[in-house]
Amino acid sequence: MSPELIAVLAVIVVAMAFDYTNGFHDAANAIATSVSTRALTPRVALALAAVGNFIGAHFGAGVAKTVGDGLVTLPTGIESLGVVFAGVLGAIAWNLITWYFGLPSSSSHALFGGLVGATLFSGGIVQWGNIVEKVLIPMVLSPVVGLLLGFLVMLLIIWLFRKGQPGKLNRGFRWAQTASAAAMSVGHGMQDAAKTMGIIVLALYTGGFQESKTHIPGWVFWTSAAMLAAGTYAGGWRIIRTLGRKIIDLGPPEGFAAETVASAVLYFNALVLKAPISTTHTITSAIMGVGATKRLSAVRWNVAGNIVIAWIITFPAAAAIACLAYLLVRPLF
Incomplete structure (x- = not known):
């Protein structure tokens, strides 16, 4: 077995590990609202999320090409594979840290931060124009859009169903949440x-095992989808509790509104803009927007503030950890 193949396999293994941590870390994104409103039992919600994740992965080629080709430029060879390896390790470490403290930070921005940090530290080229356009601007705009749309959609629901009976409405929206949770999972x-x-794909190209930076082999779709689904089914209960209970007390109408808004924002960015945005930022901001329709004090802004701080430090923290990881793994590559 050639050294290049061993190095590529090492990167694939650590990428799968990241995928798994992404699943249990971000399971809350898809199911926290449905579980907290009792629209779905936890295990049913997790199974639904896992299936949705698996299906959605097969429609994410545009986002995958942006990540594989649009963020960093590395020369082919084993040393560059060490850069990718260290970047993913940085993302995994930050995922585990924020999971332990129950903070719904962005696995996506942890990955980008780790990759950028390791690339800069190794002397590689970061495509800052694409980072700003495809990562930083969406990182700022998607929570703002989620917050505003969550507020407006919830106001619309309140007005449309203002004469309805609360008990009957709650039962109806619990059923509707099955659909909105499924849509969120696919997104x-x-x-x-x-x-x-x-x-x-970046690892395959850098290791010299394919000539294209954007071609995605079929097995990559299936393995990435399966590992994310497995991680999702394992569940991330610490973060589910934070999103489902600690920001606001959600009812079925609020849960439906938040999930519908978040999934719409995810679909638009994945299919139209092909921008890799954070599912965590999107659903959390939608929940805040929905909660603000009750009254501003209904949102526990101290909890929300801790989440926002975690968002801000995710990119640099993952980058710093990736730099340390690169120092440790460089001799192996």
């Missing part, structure tokens, strides 16, 4: 499995 797969696919 999560489009975004998050696609990022792992992009890393594997």
